[in-house]
Amino acid sequence: xxxxxxxxxxxxQPGGSLRLSCSASxxxxxxxxIHWVRQAPGKGLEYVSGISSNGGTTHYADSVxxxxxxxxxxxxxxxxxxxxxxxxEDTAVxxxxxxxxxxxxxxxYFESWGQGTLVTVSS
Amino acid sequence: IQMTQSPSSLSxxxxxxxxITCRASQGMNTWVAWYQQKPDKAPKSLxxxxxxxxxxxxxxxxxxxxxxxFTLTITSLQPEDFATYYCQxxxxxxxxxxxxxxxxx
Numbered sequence: 001x002x003x004x005x006x007x008x009x010x011x012x013q014p015g016g017s018l019r020l021s022c023s024a025s026x027x028x029x030x031x032x033x034i035h036w037v038r039q040a041p042g043k044g045l046e047y048v049s050g051i052s053s054n055g056g057t058t059h060y061a062d063s064v065x066x067x068x069x070x071x072x073x074x075x076x077x078x079x080x081x082x083x084x085x086x087x088x089e090d091t092a093v094x095x096x097x098x099x100x101x102x103x104x105x106x107x108x109y110f111e112s113w114g115q116g117t118l119v120t121v122s123s
Numbered sequence: 124i125q126m127t128q129s130p131s132s133l134s135x136x137x138x139x140x141x142x143i144t145c146r147a148s149q150g151m152n153t154w155v156a157w158y159q160q161k162p163d164k165a166p167k168s169l170x171x172x173x174x175x176x177x178x179x180x181x182x183x184x185x186x187x188x189x190x191x192x193f194t195l196t197i198t199s200l201q202p203e204d205f206a207t208y209y210c211q212x213x214x215x216x217x218x219x220x221x222x223x224x225x226x227x228x
Contacts, residue, residue: 045158045166045209045220061217095165108213109156111177113165 002026002112004096009117016086020117022079022096030054030074033099033106036081038092039116048094049081052105059105064090086121093118124148124212128221135226141197143224145210148191154214155193157186160223161206169208170195200226 008020022034035050049070050059058070069082079096093116099106125148135141145155153173158166168177170186173193183198197204205228210221 044223045211047218047220059216100171107154108216108218109154109168109171110158110166110211110218111168111171113167115165 002098004098004112004114006094006096006114006117009094009119011120011122012086013123014086014088014121016121017082017084018086018119020081020083020094020096020119022114024077024079024096024098027098027112028102029077031102033101033104034072034079035059035097035099035106035108035110036070036079037095037097037110037113038090039095040089040092043092046092047108050099050106050108051079053103057105083119086119088121091119091121124151124215124219126210126212126219126221128210128224130224131222132225132227134228135200136228137200137202139200141200141204141226143195143208143210143226145193145195145221146191147193147212150191151212151214153188154212155186155188156211156213157184157195158209158211159204159206160209166209197226 003025036048067085095116096114097110098112100109100111101107127146155173157170160166173188174186207225
């Protein structure tokens, strides 16, 4: 069974930093692109960032480019996102999501989702 | 590609047939998925490639495509189907979601 477990969320002040982690199991982690998708309170879904299976290719939404850095450690089956210069509008539940395709940068079909971790940016 | 989803909400009864539509802002192939989200839960994938059912998803869910319009249909709505549904295109980067449809009793 695919499991994606996010951690690292919490309350942070505007301009602050936070690092989220996603621990994966139940599939060959090193074969799949993995992504972050977020959902602001009471709002819809927004793509944030993704990384290819070998970590060589990364994608960022314009709203986070230059502030967020995605990375992965295939030896630990773990995905990360370093979030800097956080803004009020970054407040959301952040979901770790497994890409359907088992190679390369994926196809951006989000087959499996973690339960999410809440990031609150507030003074 | 923008995905315009309608309606934003609907009221239905158990046993009803429900149809939700997403219209793409430009012509595209069938790289569309549908997700179901229940309150305080993560989204769950239902359909991919516009009409292919994910494993374990009941057959009362179906998807179809016609030009730029993509449709999710639920035949004979069940109590556990009351949720919010999202479409998503993955034909072009960035992947984008529709605004969601809340299916209420």
